[in-house]
Amino acid sequence: MAPNxxxxxxxxxxxxxxxxxxxxxxxxxxxxxxxxYAVAGMLCSFPFLVIAAMAAWKQARAPSxxxxxxxxxxxxxxxxxxxxxxxxxxxxxQGHQVQKLNAPGADLALSKDGxxxxxxxxxxxAASTGIEPMRELHAAQQRQxxxxxxxxxxxxxSDKARSFAKxxxxxxxxxxxxxxxxxxxxxxxxx
Numbered sequence: 001m002a003p004n005x006x007x008x009x010x011x012x013x014x015x016x017x018x019x020x021x022x023x024x025x026x027x028x029x030x031x032x033x034x035x036x037y038a039v040a041g042m043l044c045s046f047p048f049l050v051i052a053a054m055a056a057w058k059q060a061r062a063p064s065x066x067x068x069x070x071x072x073x074x075x076x077x078x079x080x081x082x083x084x085x086x087x088x089x090x091x092x093x094q095g096h097q098v099q100k101l102n103a104p105g106a107d108l109a110l111s112k113d114g115x116x117x118x119x120x121x122x123x124x125x126a127a128s129t130g131i132e133p134m135r136e137l138h139a140a141q142q143r144q145x146x147x148x149x150x151x152x153x154x155x156x157x158s159d160k161a162r163s164f165a166k167x168x169x170x171x172x173x174x175x176x177x178x179x180x181x182x183x184x185x186x187x188x189x190x191x
Contacts, residue, residue: 007051015056022048062180071179074188075154076125087121087152087178090187105133105140106149118144121152129153131161138168152178 002008010018022045029041075083088098088108096110096117106118120137123129134151141149151165154175165172173181182188 007047010048010051011055011058013055015052015059018048018052018055022046022052061184067183068176068179071183071188072175075175075179075182083121086182086187087119090181090185091119093185093187101140101144103140103144105136105138106144109144109146115148116144116146117148117150118146119150119152123153125154127155129155129157129161131158131164134161134164134168134170137170138164141170154178 010021025045025048026042029044030038033041075086078086084107088100091098091108091110094112096112099109099111101107101109101118106120107122108119110117110119118137118141120133120140123133129151137149137151140146148169148171150171150173152173152175157165157172157174162172164170
């Protein structure tokens with residue numbers, strides 16, 4: 001699904017927005033179409049109901065702001081080895097084969113369904129991330145002939161770095177998304 005398609009946007013939005021769109025489509029169909037076509041027109045709202053259900057399920061499973069905040073505090077108090085172990089465990093729990101890399105620009109290589117992804121988080125506790133780590137990750141991706149790459153950042157990412165990442169297809173994961181991943185997969189060690 002394209003990231004800016006209507007359904008992708010609705011999946012990222014609160015579930016009740018999709019429900020409202022479904023109700024609106026159904027109401028417009030009922031009001032504008034003749035009676036013999038009104039039912040068929042109201043069926044056009046069904047995809048929006050499905051999206052509302054999917055968004056509600058996803059949002060109900062997501063950790064609360066308090067849980068995410070607590071996970072963030074734990075992450076900030078952990079050593080780099082503990083963070084690395086938690087990230088590796090999270091990806092393993094999602095079915096990835098995980099290989100540690102001792103290469104410039106990337107920390108892990110993930111393999112799943114024949115697709116290889118390089119992951120970097122070396123500077124994840126930095127207050128801001130510039131373009132250089134993105135360039136290093138992209139170069140590592142080319143050297144390793146990986147199909148994708150992911151950069152995990154704990155601080156702000158500069159506009160120039162974001163632009164470079166978008167141009168090169170590097171997926172960016174902020175610390176809140178990392179906290180959700182670790183919480184969802186249960187990869188964070190007990191305190």
